[in-house]
Amino acid sequence: MATTRKPHRVTLRTYQVGFGDCFLLSFHYASAQSRHILIDFGSMKFPRGVKGPERYLEIAENIKKVSGGSLTAIVATHRHQDHIAGFASKEAAQVLASLNPKVVIQPWTEDPRAEMEAEEPTAVIQKRGSLRLALSAMQDFAESALAEVKRRGDRYPRSIRRAVEIIGEDNISNQKAVRKLVELGDQGKAAYVHFGSKTGLERQLPGVKVHVLGPPTLKQTDRIKKQVQDHATEFWPLQAAAARFHSGAKSKSKRQVLFPGFEVPAHRIPPELRWILPRLDHLRGDQLRELVTILDQQMNNTSVILLFEVGNRRLLFPGDAQIENWSYALEQSASNPKLAKLLSEVDVYKVGHHGSRNATPKTLWNQFAHRGKEDQPNRLRSVLSTLSGVHGHTQKGKVPSHSLHTALESDTALQSTQDLRKPSLFHEIDLPVN
Amino acid sequence: MANVRTRSSDRRKSTSVERGSREPAAVGRTRKMLVIAQDPSICNSSGQPLTAEIEIPAEDLSPGPRGYRVHVVDYDASSGVLYRPAPFRDPKTGEPMVHPPDLESPDFHAQNVYALVMRTLARFEYALGRHVSWKIPGHQIKVVPHAFADANAFYSRRDEALVFGYFPGRKGMVFSCLSHDVIVHETCHALLDGLRERFVDPSSPDQAAFHEGFADVVALLSVFSMREIAKHMLTMERAGLPKMVKRGRIDTREMKVDSLESRVLFGLAEEMGQEMGGTRSQALRNSLGIQPRSDWRDDDQYQEPHRRGEILVSAMIRTFLRVWELRLADLASPDEEDYYVDLRRASEEAADAADYLLTMAIRAIDYCPPIHLTFEDYLTAMLTSDAEIHASDERFQYRKHLRDVFAEFGILPSACADPRSGLWPDWTKPMPAAARSLGPRLDPVELRYDSLRFESLQRDPDEVFRFVWNNLEALRLSRDAYTRIESLRPCLRLGPEDGVPLRETVAECLQWLKVRADELESRLRIKKPEGMPDSLEINLQGGITLIFDDFGRLKFGIANRIDDASAQTRRLQELWDHGYFSDGTQARRFAAMHRSRALGASAHAKEVW
Structure with a gap:
């Protein structure tokens, strides 16, 4: 279908999904045609009174209505539940499938063919394969950690137990959603992207340039290479194996025993040890929390970062990317004036990782030229999809971060889903394009 | 690892060990105990894990063992199972006993970890000439050999404990409590914490790197100081040295620093900790990979504390190699054109060199400033503490080699040291006029x-x-x-x-x-x-x-x-750049430090809100 070459308007709907992300980005052309992109579709926790499957369906139906039955693309930034769980919701996923998305964009780490396509350059394939192995082991670990918390969590402080449960659940394998995304990709075109790669949207969105700023490939950045490949590929499979050792035991009475015949029955624990054993349990809880937090961050760092350039507008969607993912793009921007200009001109910023303290790198923040008080012309708009009280166990680690939130309120026009009142389903930003 | 279990029948054949298990083991002020020499992946010629007999201070042990400084608690927090304390007295005779090296026996695991913690403690006490306290409210640190199913081991001040994890490896269960270097490394963190509490405070990049680097130095020198390991290094096939051995004697002309490094130590590094895989940084391999260069401070990778610590390790290992080479040359008789030395003597020279450097490394702690340590301070402390006790450096030239190698890494004695000797100035002696102008100290x-x-x-x-x-x-x-x-x-x-x-x-x-x-x-x-x-x-x-x-x-x-x-200007700027003031001035936790080291993670505090 022919369109005029450039959109004259762009709208962004931020749906209320609680602690999760779901955005509909629409480009409107003069010929009354519009093109729509769904960016993420998941939640870890909905606001009180909202039921997951119903909300997913409500959003899917809304998208169907707005889009007139056709979706240009779906972007699944990374495989965390709070970004893709909706695709596992049967009825909502059916509605989305009926919209025939033409392109499905995911990070290169999700490419299911990576391990099998032996004709591709082997160096690349092997690295992809080993990273996929690590990602899979990370999910295995998350499952085992959850099982351990279920078995032993009553011995940990409540805050630790809750943190492991929340982060663990976000990271467990969500095969149903992952499979659905592959299916949707097969239906149209699947694009597994990395820094600088094409998205397949070039033809679908006339007058719009889509820049992929992350994740970098292993070749592109030593930091990711070091952290994720060299170390994680060995580290996580062993951690997963360790955690799995006990996860087979479903109940306390069937616990795994390293040295059968050497156990001391619970009622015969000597008095001199009764103070130290609870400490060791607490310490184990700390360990689990630390591990699931690390793997959560590493998974966040596989996020696709997209920057849409349309006329005078720049819209930035970084998923949950943290500095390790961002660092390549930021390093490049130091020597690439075009990229630096793109970042400095951002008009709409989707706040990274629901407003956590480590997903809006200060180097990036300082580059935003449109930050400023209310009288700032073309003031930066920020959209924040979040829910307090879900993530973060300390004052400092709480999501959204207090200090970031204060800066967003002070220096940007902030739209937060926490400000949405029932029965509003979404916030909307409507921007003319010159 | 478990598949290399020493079976009962083998144990009966292994005479010295089994006889020991039923005989009084405590003699005089010390007692002997059997330990795994490094870890179960280092085996003798018959494929059995290499073991060593070590001497530790004798004490009356309760089951556990539970002595006056160390209490082994065999609790697994992953399963909630407490294993019974290992007995150290024969139930029939009441005599002290030692456990044979059975890798599947929790009793031997308890003995291994107890003996190596005690050996390290005794090593510190010998070097420092006094009792050394743990930085815990009590007197007995808890040592937990099977603390959790996790590929980590660490010291926790809060829990008054050294905890060791286990995990299923490629060939069976891998127990970190059976790794000599891991045990010594963690014990070293605990002891250093007792000696210099402020060394975990945010300060200079060197101080941030020191805890980990020092623990690696002590752990590796402790391993090399085992005669069994030294001999193994020279005879293992990887080193390719057996070809140079004739009738139990080895050609010293082939044993120069380069070949000792590239064949002997690299060979050992390949074997060490194989089953720990990527869960633990390979300190020996990493540090040997760092070639001496004076501009490393400009390299981003050495801003990471754990990587920076490996500079210290590399310098110490290279010093060890130079001294070893010198000691080997000292044994040969070039005047008589006899370059061959007894293999046993050659390995003893390695063990003695490592042992001496170990003492130097530990003794220096007393001669360090109490806070804001730099590598320059530590080098000066090593030189001064050694000169105090050992005036002449002529024979094996430990101080000369230390100074030379550190200089190759651009680390010179402190600006406050005597420029000629590289030692802290002695306040009881008149100060040389030239030195007096150098600074306030x-x-x-x-x-x-x-x-x-x-x-x-x-x-x-x-x-x-x-x-x-x-x-x-x-x-x-x-x-x-x-x-x-x-x-x-x-x-x-x-x-x-x-x-x-x-x-x-x-x-x-x-x-x-x-x-x-x-x-x-x-x-x-x-x-x-x-x-x-x-x-x-x-x-x-x-x-x-x-x-x-x-x-x-x-x-x-x-x-x-x-x-x-x-x-202070430099320090404040570095801390500000790394975001410490926005992040709170936190002391570092050892568990997290090891984890981020294993993962090669970077700190990005200044990017965080």
Whole structure:
């Protein structure tokens, strides 16, 4: 279908999904045609009174209505539940499938063919394969950690137990959603992207340039290479194996025993040890929390970062990317004036990782030229999809971060889903394009 | 690992071990115990894990074992299972016993971990010439050999414990409590924490790197000091040296630093910790991979504390190799054109060189400033502490080699050291005029000893504080700061070769001064980092290590002072750049440190909100 070459308007709907992300980005052309992109579709926790499957369906139906039955693309930034769980919701996923998305964009780490396509350059394939192995082991670990918390969590402080449960659940394998995304990709075109790669949207969105700023490939950045490949590929499979050792035991009475015949029955624990054993349990809880937090961050760092350039507008969607993912793009921007200009001109910023303290790198923040008080012309708009009280166990680690939130309120026009009142389903930003 | 279990029948054949298990083992002041020499992946020629017999202080052990400094608690927090304490007395005879090296026996695991923790503790106490306390409220550190199913091991001050994890490996269960280097490394963290509590505080990049680097140095030298390991290094196939061995003698012409490094140590590095895989950083392999270069401080990777620590390890290992080469050459008789030396002697030379360097490395801690340590300070401390006990460096030239190798890494003795000798200036001697101009620490003015009692000075912190108070200006300490004597330790050190005693009293004096950022320049001439809010309150720290001789005179005053404007400016800038002031000044946790080291993770504090 022919369109005029450039959109004259762009709208962004931020749906209320609680602690999760779901955005509909629409480009409107003069010929009354519009093109729509769904960016993420998941939640870890909905606001009180909202039921997951119903909300997913409500959003899917809304998208169907707005889009007139056709979706240009779906972007699944990374495989965390709070970004893709909706695709596992049967009825909502059916509605989305009926919209025939033409392109499905995911990070290169999700490419299911990576391990099998032996004709591709082997160096690349092997690295992809080993990273996929690590990602899979990370999910295995998350499952085992959850099982351990279920078995032993009553011995940990409540805050630790809750943190492991929340982060663990976000990271467990969500095969149903992952499979659905592959299916949707097969239906149209699947694009597994990395820094600088094409998205397949070039033809679908006339007058719009889509820049992929992350994740970098292993070749592109030593930091990711070091952290994720060299170390994680060995580290996580062993951690997963360790955690799995006990996860087979479903109940306390069937616990795994390293040295059968050497156990001391619970009622015969000597008095001199009764103070130290609870400490060791607490310490184990700390360990689990630390591990699931690390793997959560590493998974966040596989996020696709997209920057849409349309006329005078720049819209930035970084998923949950943290500095390790961002660092390549930021390093490049130091020597690439075009990229630096793109970042400095951002008009709409989707706040990274629901407003956590480590997903809006200060180097990036300082580059935003449109930050400023209310009288700032073309003031930066920020959209924040979040829910307090879900993530973060300390004052400092709480999501959204207090200090970031204060800066967003002070220096940007902030739209937060926490400000949405029932029965509003979404916030909307409507921007003319010159 | 479990599949290399020593079966009962094998144990019966292994004479010295099994006889020991039913015989009194405690003799005199020490007792002998069997341990895994490094880890179960290092095997002897018959494929069995290499074991070693070590001597540790004798004590009456309760089941566990539970002694006066170490209590092994075999609790698995992943499953909630407590295993019964290992017995150390024969139930029939009541005599002390040792457990044979059965890798599947929790009793042997308990013995292995207990013996190596005790050996490390004893090593510190020998080197420092006194008891060394844990930094815990109690006296007995808890050692947990099977603490959780997790590929990690660490020291937890909060829980008063050294905890060791386990995980299923490629060939069976891998137990970190069976790895010599892991056990010593963690024990070393605990001991260093007791000796220099402030070394975990945010300060210079070197201090951040030191805990991990020092623990690796001690762990590796401890491994090399095992005669069994030294012999194994020379005879393992990987090294390719057996070809040079004739009738149990080895050609010293082939045993130069380069081949010792590339064949012997690299060979060992390949074997060590194989089953720990990527869960633990391979300190030996990593540090051998660092070639000496003086510009490493400009390289981003060495801004990471764990990577920076490997510089220290690399320098120490290279020093070890040079001394070993020299000691081997010393054994040969080139005049008689006999270059072959007995293999056993060659390996003993390695063990002795490692043992001597180990003592130097540990003893130096007493000669370090109490806070804001740099590698330069540590080098000077090693040189000075050794010169105090061992005046001549002629024979094996440990100090010369240390200085040379560290210089190749661009690490020179501290600017406050005597430039010629590289030693801390001796305050009891007249200062050379040239040295006096070098800086405030080289300007000893007359100290006041009014009414000071030497006896009290050795055990009464108030008496030391009185000395400090009377000499604040002479010691160039701040009169405004909160001042405290952090520790006071009388020592009796013995010369390693002649046994000549050296009595010293070591005191740590710390100072804290709270200032607002806008007062830094006006009060202390410290430059405020750009962007730091004027109202930010900063807790400046400084301190001095005081070493008194056996007449109660101050011999060394090793300081990093609060009012050292240039050092404090640099430190504040580095901490500000790394986001410590926005992130809170937290001491580091060892569990997280090991994890991030294993994962090669980077710190990005300044990017965080």
